[in-house]
Amino acid sequence: MNYRLLGKTGIRVSELCLGTMTFGNEADRTTSFRIMDRFSDDGGNFVDTADIYNKGKSEEILGEWLKTRNREDFIIATKVRFRSGNGPNGIGLTRKHILHSIEKSLERLGTDYVDLLQVHAWDPLTPLEETMSALNSLVQNGKVRYIGASNFRGWQLALSLGISRSRGYAEFVSIQPQYSLLCRSTEFELIPLSMHENISVLPWSPLKGGLLSGKYSRDAGNMPEDSRIGRMLNRGGSQVFGINEEYTWKVINSLKDVAGAINRTPSQVALNWLLNREGVTSPIIGARNIAQLEDNLASTGWTLNKSDMDYLDSASKFFVTYPYDEESDNQQKDGRIP
């Protein structure tokens, strides 16, 4: 496992972050412990959870596991924003809800501080100044070491940075967007902004919920029942994760071409592609058993060659329009970048 810098902090995080959304749901306590053991034995030190994952069970299991190790050795990231309390104020990015949620997270995690507190999504009701001030006070009192954002649009992230900077508050050091071979719109604004500002990009759903593991086939009747998408279809979903789109299967088939040619699994290739993308710090891998974790961990320690990267880039090329198209790009560089 290699380590990369978390934004402009001096903190070194493993190049794969372990997502714990399955803990307390698809993965019971014993399996979750085994997943954590295996990840940390491999050198993984970066773990992502949220106050709302499985009604707090994910944080609880992670907290119990941390007692078996030296807490200081891990970079623990959690989140706040969605409903974690009761009534009209048990949700959102108000000072009240942020302070309430972090206390509960610390209790469940059995720790005095989290390394990274991320706002889970934009809150259209709370003034951004209030949110950034509440987050800053948590950094000042030490309950939170660094702050990050998730699911923000480019302008929302830029605005947040501007407020922090003008007031001397702690700034976001990371962004956690959805990003994979099947979700490249993140490249429009978030990646260039993050690179410009030296903010870490931590992609969630790097396998698009398991689609990029290659275990699904186009025939909906053929979806493995014991899988995330199979379960969603059984619950009555139909258009989940773009499974009816031509584009989705074109990307998956190209991924399988590359995987077959280099004797790797589609998951390993999809994760390695992300690890090589500009601006990406640590994809957040998800697993519900050891076999999946081991498959995903084997995405490190090697690099896709340029022709395979180009092949995958071109298969997953998406429609871009003004002001992100090539003409606009050339206009911006005109006479400035050789």
Ligand SMILES: NC(=O)c1ccc[n+]([C@@H]2O[C@H](COP(=O)([O-])OP(=O)(O)OC[C@H]3O[C@@H](n4cnc5c(N)ncnc54)[C@H](OP(=O)(O)O)[C@@H]3O)[C@@H](O)[C@H]2O)c1
């Ligand atoms: N900020 C946000 O809004 C947000 C949203 C979502 C996730 N996240 C974070 O990102 C983490 C990862 O997200 P994700 O779980 O959606 O990631 P993902 O890698 O896209 O999907 C993980 C799921 O795919 C299947 N899978 C994983 N590896 C596999 C393999 N090697 N072979 C076959 N199937 C495999 C498993 O589901 P089945 O076996 O059940 O099919 C697993 O639970 C989460 O744990 C969470 O920390 C954040």
